[in-house]
Amino acid sequence: MTDRIAFTLNGKPVAPRADPTAPLLDVLRNTLGQTGARYGCGAELCGACMVLVDDVPAYACSREVGTVAGRVVTTVEGLAGHALIRAFLDEQAGQCGYCLSGIIVSAAALLAANPSPTRAEIAAALEPHLCRCGAHPRILRAVAKAAQMLREGAAA
Amino acid sequence: MIANTLPKSLADNPRLDRWLQFRPDGRLRVCVGKVEIGQGIVTALAQIAADELDVPLARIDMLSGDTDEAPDEGNTSGSQSIEIGGASLRMVCAEARAVFLAEAAVLLHCVPEELAVAQGAMLWLGRPTGQSYWTLAPRVSLAREATGAVAAKPRAARAVIGRSVPRLDLPAKLAGGGYVHDMALPGMRHARVLRQPRPGATLAALDEAAIRKAAGGEMEVLRSGDFVAFLADSETVARRAAVAAPAYARWEGVDTLTPAMGEAMWLRGLPADDRALGAPVAAHSGLLKHQASYSRPYVAHAALGPSCAVAWMRDGHLTIWSHVQGVYPLRQSVAGALRLDPASITVHHAHGAGCYGHNAADDAALDAAAIAQRRPGVPVRVLWQREDEFGFEPLGTAMLVRLAASLGPDGRPVDLTTEIWSGPHVGGARAAAALLATRVLPDPPPAPVPNEPSEPNPGAGTRNAVPYYDIPAHRILHHFVARPPVRTSALRGLGALPNVFALECFLDELAVFSKTDPVAYRLSLLADPRARAVVQRAAAMAGWERRGAAGSGTGLGIGFARYKNRSGYAAVVAEVVVEQAVRLTRVWCAADAGLAINPDGVVNQLEGGIVQAASFVLKEQVVLDGAGVASRNWDSYPILRFPEIPEIETVLMDGGDEPPLGVGECTMGPTAAAIGNAVAHALGARIRDMPFTRERIVAALA
Numbered sequence: 001m002t003d004r005i006a007f008t009l010n011g012k013p014v015a016p017r018a019d020p021t022a023p024l025l026d027v028l029r030n031t032l033g034q035t036g037a038r039y040g041c042g043a044e045l046c047g048a049c050m051v052l053v054d055d056v057p058a059y060a061c062s063r064e065v066g067t068v069a070g071r072v073v074t075t076v077e078g079l080a081g082h083a084l085i086r087a088f089l090d091e092q093a094g095q096c097g098y099c100l101s102g103i104i105v106s107a108a109a110l111l112a113a114n115p116s117p118t119r120a121e122i123a124a125a126l127e128p129h130l131c132r133c134g135a136h137p138r139i140l141r142a143v144a145k146a147a148q149m150l151r152e153g154a155a156a
Numbered sequence: 157m158i159a160n161t162l163p164k165s166l167a168d169n170p171r172l173d174r175w176l177q178f179r180p181d182g183r184l185r186v187c188v189g190k191v192e193i194g195q196g197i198v199t200a201l202a203q204i205a206a207d208e209l210d211v212p213l214a215r216i217d218m219l220s221g222d223t224d225e226a227p228d229e230g231n232t233s234g235s236q237s238i239e240i241g242g243a244s245l246r247m248v249c250a251e252a253r254a255v256f257l258a259e260a261a262v263l264l265h266c267v268p269e270e271l272a273v274a275q276g277a278m279l280w281l282g283r284p285t286g287q288s289y290w291t292l293a294p295r296v297s298l299a300r301e302a303t304g305a306v307a308a309k310p311r312a313a314r315a316v317i318g319r320s321v322p323r324l325d326l327p328a329k330l331a332g333g334g335y336v337h338d339m340a341l342p343g344m345r346h347a348r349v350l351r352q353p354r355p356g357a358t359l360a361a362l363d364e365a366a367i368r369k370a371a372g373g374e375m376e377v378l379r380s381g382d383f384v385a386f387l388a389d390s391e392t393v394a395r396r397a398a399v400a401a402p403a404y405a406r407w408e409g410v411d412t413l414t415p416a417m418g419e420a421m422w423l424r425g426l427p428a429d430d431r432a433l434g435a436p437v438a439a440h441s442g443l444l445k446h447q448a449s450y451s452r453p454y455v456a457h458a459a460l461g462p463s464c465a466v467a468w469m470r471d472g473h474l475t476i477w478s479h480v481q482g483v484y485p486l487r488q489s490v491a492g493a494l495r496l497d498p499a500s501i502t503v504h505h506a507h508g509a510g511c512y513g514h515n516a517a518d519d520a521a522l523d524a525a526a527i528a529q530r531r532p533g534v535p536v537r538v539l540w541q542r543e544d545e546f547g548f549e550p551l552g553t554a555m556l557v558r559l560a561a562s563l564g565p566d567g568r569p570v571d572l573t574t575e576i577w578s579g580p581h582v583g584g585a586r587a588a589a590a591l592l593a594t595r596v597l598p599d600p601p602p603a604p605v606p607n608e609p610s611e612p613n614p615g616a617g618t619r620n621a622v623p624y625y626d627i628p629a630h631r632i633l634h635h636f637v638a639r640p641p642v643r644t645s646a647l648r649g650l651g652a653l654p655n656v657f658a659l660e661c662f663l664d665e666l667a668v669f670s671k672t673d674p675v676a677y678r679l680s681l682l683a684d685p686r687a688r689a690v691v692q693r694a695a696a697m698a699g700w701e702r703r704g705a706a707g708s709g710t711g712l713g714i715g716f717a718r719y720k721n722r723s724g725y726a727a728v729v730a731e732v733v734v735e736q737a738v739r740l741t742r743v744w745c746a747a748d749a750g751l752a753i754n755p756d757g758v759v760n761q762l763e764g765g766i767v768q769a770a771s772f773v774l775k776e777q778v779v780l781d782g783a784g785v786a787s788r789n790w791d792s793y794p795i796l797r798f799p800e801i802p803e804i805e806t807v808l809m810d811g812g813d814e815p816p817l818g819v820g821e822c823t824m825g826p827t828a829a830a831i832g833n834a835v836a837h838a839l840g841a842r843i844r845d846m847p848f849t850r851e852r853i854v855a856a857l858a
Contacts, residue, residue, distance in 0.1 A: 001372075019373075022392040030391055033340070036332030040460055041542040042395075045790040048460060077332040085330050092322060092756055095764055096194030096510030097329035098461040104330070123798040130790060132460045133194050133510040134767025136801040138760070 007068045009034065010078030020066025024058075025049050027065045028075060036076035036101040040130075047129030050102035051075050057106045057128070076101035079108055083153070087146035088139075095133030103129045107143045115151055119144065162304045165189065166244035169227035172255075173298035175248040176205075178289045184209070184216050184276075189229025190241040191221035192325055193481065193511035195820055196757040197237045199324045203753055204242050207316040208249035208309060210273035211289065218324065221483045221505025231482035231586075233513065233646060234614065235723055235818025238753060242816060251306045252298055259296045260287050311751075311813045320756030325507065336477050336506035337464045341535035344466070346391040348398030349523045349538065350384040351548050352596050353783040354410045355603065355643075358382060359596075363404035370400030378527060382596035385527050387536070398541055410783050417641040418780035420451035420554040420845070423577040426637045431610040434622070434631035440562040440571055447560035448665060450658035452846045454640075454778040455552040456793060457647055461509030462545040463520035467528035468535040474501045474528060478521035479508025485586055486518055490525045492588030493597070501525075512768070514645035516540060516549040518586055522593045543788040548592060551778055551785075552647030553579030553640060555617065557658035567670025568680060569625075574659070575633040578617035579640035580606040581650040590643075610634040614720040620652040620825060623659055624718050625681035641780060649821040652719060653769060654846075656825025660715040661832045661844065674714055674833065675700055684718075686748050689809060690727040691716050693746035697805060698729035707840030709734055713833025715826035724749045724822035725809075728766065730830035731802075734838040738848050740770050740831060745806040745823060750814035758819050759806050765823035766804055771796035773828045773846050 006015040009032060016031040028034045028051070037060045040048030049061040052074040079085060084104050087093070094100050103126055110117055110125040117125070122143045131139065162170065169175070169189070177185040186205045192198045198220050206213045219226050229241050257268040260278045264271070264285055272279045278287040328334035352359075359382040368375060371386065373393035378385040384405075386397035416422055466477040474496065480486045483503040491498040508517060524538040540548075556577040561569040583606030588594055590604055612618040612632060621632050667677035675695045682688050695714065703712045711734065716727040725748040733739045743766055752758045775794050779787040787793040811817075828846070836842040841856040 019392065022390075026390075026392045026395075029338075030340070030346075034332060035335075035338040038335075038337065038461060039539065039542075040462075041789055043542065043789055043791075046460060075332065076330070080331060088330055089322065089326060092320075092326065092760065094323075094326060094329065095196070095760060096460070096508070097326060098335065098459075098509035100330060101332060120799070123801065126798040129798065130460060130795060131798075132458055132512075132768070132795065134764035134771075135760070136767055136796075136798055137763055137804050140798070140801065 005065055005069050007070060008072040010074055018065050021064050023061055024051070024063040024065045024068060025060035028060060034075050034077050038098060038101060047102040047106065048099055050105045050129070052105055052109060055109060055112065057109050074105070076104050079104060082108060083146040083149040084108060084143070087142045087149060091138050091142040091145060093135060093138035093142035095135045099129060099131045103139060107146065111147050111150060115147060117147060162247065162302060163240045163243040165227065165229045165241050166247055166302050170301040172248055172252050172300055172302060174227045175245060176252050176298060178293040182215070182290050184211050184289070185219055186216055187219045187226040188241060188245060189221065189227045190232045190237040191481065191505045192507055193232055195761055196323050196754065197232065199321055200238060200753040200757055201242060201245055202324060203316045203321055204246050205249050207314050208246050209253050211276040213316065213321065215276060223483050223487050223503045228484040231485055233481055235719060235820040235822065238816045239723070239818050242753065246308050247304060248302060250308045251302050254306045255298065256289055256292055256296055259292050260285070263287065317753050318751065318755065321754055334507055335461070336466060336479050336508055337461060337539065339466050339477060339506065339537065341466065341468065344535040344537055345387045345389055346394040347385050347387045347524065347527050347536050347538045348394045348541065350398070350401045350405055351544055351592065352382060353407050355595060357407040357410045359384070359405060360408045361406040366404045367397050367401050371397035378530060380530060381598040383526060383593055385523070387527065412782060413641055413780040413784060415779060415781050418454055418778060420453055420556040420577070423554060423556055423579065423637050423640065426640065428577065428635035428637045431634045431636065432631065433610055433612065433634065435629040437631065438571055438629055443562040443564065443570065444669060445560065445562050446666060446669065447558065448662055448844060449556060449558040450654065450661060450844045451556045452554060452654045452657070454554045454642060454644070455647065455772055455776045456546060456778055457512050457515040457549055458546065458793060458795065459509040459511060459515055462540040462542055463516040464508060464537070464539045465521040465524040466535060466537045467524035469528045469532040472500060474525060476501065476503045476521050476525055477506040478503060478517055479506055479511065480517040480521055481511060481514065486521055489518060489586055489588045489591060490522055493522055493591055493594040494525060494529050513647040514550050514585060516545055519548070519592045522591045526593050526597060546788045546793060547785045550585050550643050550645035553581060553644035555651060555654040557654055559658055559662040561662070561666060563666065563669060567672060569627045569666060571629040572623065572627050573631050573633065574621045576617055576621060576651070576655070577635045577637060578651060579637050579644040580608055581616035581644070581646055583608040585643065585645035606638045608636065610636065613722060615651065617651040619650045619655060619720060620717055621655045622721060624684070624687060624721055626683055627681070642785065648768070649824045652717070652821065653772065653824045653828050656715065656717040657828040657832055660826070660829030661842065664713070664833045664836065665842070678716060686725055687716065687718060690725045690746040690748055693807060693809065694727035694729045694744050697744040697746065697807060698731070700729065706837050709838055711834035711836065711838030713830045713835070713837055715829025715833065717822070717825045719818065719822035724817040724819040726762065726822045726826045728823060728826040728830040730827065730834040732831065732834040732838050734835055734853060737850055738774055738835055738853070740774065740800070740802045743802045743804045743827070745804065746809060747806065747819065747822065748809040748811060749819045750811040750817040752808055752811055753816055755808055758808060761819050762806050762823045763804050765821060766827045767796060767801060769824040769827035770831060773831045773848060775847050777847055
C-alpha cells in the first residue's frame with residue numbers, strides 16, 4: 001500500500017515511498033528528515049505544522065502526502081536564506097521556538113504577496129498560528145523587519 | 157561581595173570540577189543543572205561563566221541537565237535559575253579563576269595580583285605570558301570544594317554580564333531542529349500510550365483487533381497491567397492506533413465529573429486542611445469594612461508541542477531524553493516507578509516546547525521508560541496526542557481568594573484577612589506514585605496524599621498572599637484542598653497570579669472609599685523605594701494622569717507585585733476597550749530585576765508573562781465534564797491569538813549592583829490585576845472571576 005510519491009521539497013526532487021494517505025507531516029519528518037514542520041494539534045488549530053504547497057500555506061498534519069505529488073513543498077529548512085531567518089535572529093523573536101517554523105512559513109507567504117504589511121496585516125496572516133510563550137510582540141516586529149530588509153534589498 | 161554561605165546549588169554540588177572543565181581541545185565545558193525551557197537561561201549562565209573567567213563565549217560549550225555529567229540543581233522552577241544557579245556558577249568561576257591565577261603565579265615567579273586574564277590567557281602586568289587556562293589545566297586540579305571565599309568581579313570589570321547576548325539555542329530551532337521531538341535513533345520505534353481515563357479506573361476490555369485494523373500497518377500492542385502502548389516503526393501507524401483506541405477500550409470504575417466541579421467555588425465544598433497564619437483575629441468595631449471574593453478556574457500549561465520523550469534500555473542501563481524541568485528528580489521518579497536502581501538510569505535534558513511549570517514531561521518520560529524497559533535494545537519515542545496533553549497534564553489549580561479589610565479613618569487598611577481555597581501547586585505531584593503510568597503498571601504503590609506548606613514566602617497556594625504594602629495587621633486562612641477533582645501541580649507563579657489579582661483588585665476597591673486615585677493609594681502604602689519606583693514609572697509611561705471617570709467603555713488599570721515578596725518587582729498598566737468582549741489595547745510595564753544578566757532575555761520573559769497572563773484572564777478555563785477534562789484541543793481551550801496582542805512597552809529599571817532577581821514569573825500577577833482593574837474602570841463595575849467572558853461582562857453590567 002505504499003507508492004513512490006514524487007514532488008519537489010525545498011528546491012530538490014524527492015520521491016519517498018509512502019502510504020499516500022499518510023500525513024505529509026510524518027513523511028517530511030520521518031522519511032525525509034526535515035523536522036522543521038512540527039506536530040502540535042493534529043487538527044489545523046495551532047499552525048505548528050505549516051508548510052507551503054505551491055507557495056500557499058498548508059497544514060502538513062492533515063494533508064495527505066499523496067496530494068502533493070508533482071507539487072512544490074517548502075518547509076522552514078527551505079527558507080534558510082530568507083530575510084525572515086535573519087530578522088527573527090536579530091529580534092530574538094521566540095522563547096521556546098516550537099511555533100516558529102510554521103510562523104516563518106506563513107510569514108514568507110505573506111511577504112511574497114504583500115511587501116509592506118502593517119502590524120495588523122501581519123497579525124491577521126499569523127492568525128492561524130498559536131504561540132504559548134507570549135513571544136508575539138517580537139514575532140510581529142521580526143516579520144515587519146524582514147519586510148523592510150526585503151524592500152531595501154530589492155531597492156539596492 | 158564575599159558570601160558567608162554557599163547558594164543551594166553550590167552547597168549541593170561543591171566540587172568545582174563538577175561545573176567547569178578546561179578541555180584539551182581548547183574549549184571550556186560549563187556544566188549546569190538548570191535547563192533551557194524556553195526562557196534563555198543557558199545563554200545567561202554562559203554569560204556568567206564567560207564574564208567571571210574572562211573566557212570568550214565562543215569557546216564555551218554548555219552542558220545542561222545531565223545526570224551523568226552535570227550538577228544536581230533539582231528542578232528549573234520558581235524563577236530561581238539566576239538567583240541560585242547563576243549565583244552558584246558565578247562563585248565557582250570566581251574561585252576557579254583564583255586557583256588558576258595562583259598556579260600561574262607560581263609558574264611565572266610573580267604574585268597573583270600582577271596577573272590578569274584576557275580571552276582565557278594569562279597576562280603579567282598586561283603582557284602575554286604564553287599561559288592560559290588550557291596550558292595550565294594539566295597542573296591545576298579543580299577536584300576541590302568551593303569555599304565561597306573568593307569575591308566575584310565588581311560591576312566595573314564586567315564585560316559580558318549585562319549585555320543582550322543572542323540566545324545560543326535559537327539558530328538551530330530556526331533551522332528546523334533542536335528538540336527531543338526531532339531525535340531519530342537507529343531502529344527507533346514510535347509509541348503512543350492509551351491513557352487511563354480517571355484514577356482508579358480498570359481496563360475491562362480492549363478490542364485489539366479493531367485497533368490493529370484502524371492502525372493499518374505493522375504494530376505491536378504492549379500490555380503490562382492496565383498500561384497499554386502501541387509501538388510501530390511508522391509514526392503514522394502508531395498515531396492511528398492511539399486515535400482509534402479509546403473507542404475500543406472499556407474501562408470500569410470511571411467516576412463522572414460535572415462542569416460545576418471545574419469552578420473555583422466547588423473547592424469550598426471539598427475536605428480541606430485549614431491553616432491560619434499571621435496576626436491573630438482582631439475585631440475593629442466602628443471601622444469601615446469591605447470584603448470581596450475573586451477566583452481563577454483550572455487552567456492548562458498547554459505547551460504548543462505535546463510532551464515527548466525517548467528512552468533506550470541497553471545492557472541493563474536505561475537512558476532517557478526528556479524536556480523535563482529536573483533530570484535528577486525524574487531519574488528518582490522513574491527508578492521508583494520501574495523499580496530500578498537510580499544508578500542504572502541516565503537522564504539527558506533535551507529541548508521541548510515551552511515549559512511553564514510541571515507539565516506532562518515527566519509522565520511522557522515514564523511512558524517511554526516503561527516501554528523501553530520491556531523492549532530492551534529498542535529506542536522508543538513517545539509523543540503524546542494533543543488531546544492527551546490537554547486531557548492528562550497536571551493542571552494549574554482553581555483558586556478562590558476572599559479578602560476582608562477594615563479601614564482606618566484615613567481610608568487606609570488597618571487590618572486585612574486573606575482567605576484562600578486552593579488545590580495543590582506542588583505537593584509531591586512528581587513522585588513516582590503520582591505519575592500516570594505508575595497507576596496502571598502492575599502492583600502500583602499507593603498514591604501519595606499531596607501536601608504543601610502554608611508558609612507564605614515563597615509559599616505555594618499562599619504565594620504573594622502577604623501584601624507587600626504597609627498594613628498593620630494581616631492574616632492568612634489557608635484551606636488546602638489535597639484532592640481536587642483533577643490532578644494539579646505547579647504552573648508559572650503557583651498561587652501568585654490569583655493572589656496578586658485578588659489583592660490588587662481589592663486595593664482599587666478600597667481606594668474608592670477615600671476617593672483616592674489607585675496609584676496614589678498604592679504609593680501611600682508602599683515603603684520600599686524600588687517598589688515605589690516601578691509603580692511611578694509604569695504610571696508615567698501610561699500617561700496615568702489622563703485617566704478619566706469610570707464607565708466610559710475604555711479603561712486604564714494598574715497592578716503591582718514583588719514576586720514572592722523577595723524576587724523581581726513589576727508594575728503593569730493595562731488599557732482596555734470593553735464592548736462585546738475585552739480588547740486589551742496597550743500594556744506598559746516597569747520592572748526591577750536587580751542586575752540583569754541578559755537584559756533582552758529579561759524583557760522577553762517579562763513580556764511573555766504579560767501575554768500569557770492576559771490569555772489566562774481573558775480566555776482560559778479547563779472544562780470538566782464526563783470522564784475528566786472535556787476541553788481537549790485549542791478550539792475548546794482558546795488562548796490569546798496574534799490579532800489580540802496589545803502593544804507592549806517595557807522598561808527595565810537600572811538595577812545597579814543589586815543582586816539579580818528572578819523575573820520569569822513576576823509580571824503574571826500584576827498583569828492579571830491591571831486587566832481586572834482596567835475592565836472595572838471601563839465598565840464602572842467589577843468582574844472578580846477569571847476568565848472575563850462575555851457572560852461575565854453582561855452580568856457585571858446588569
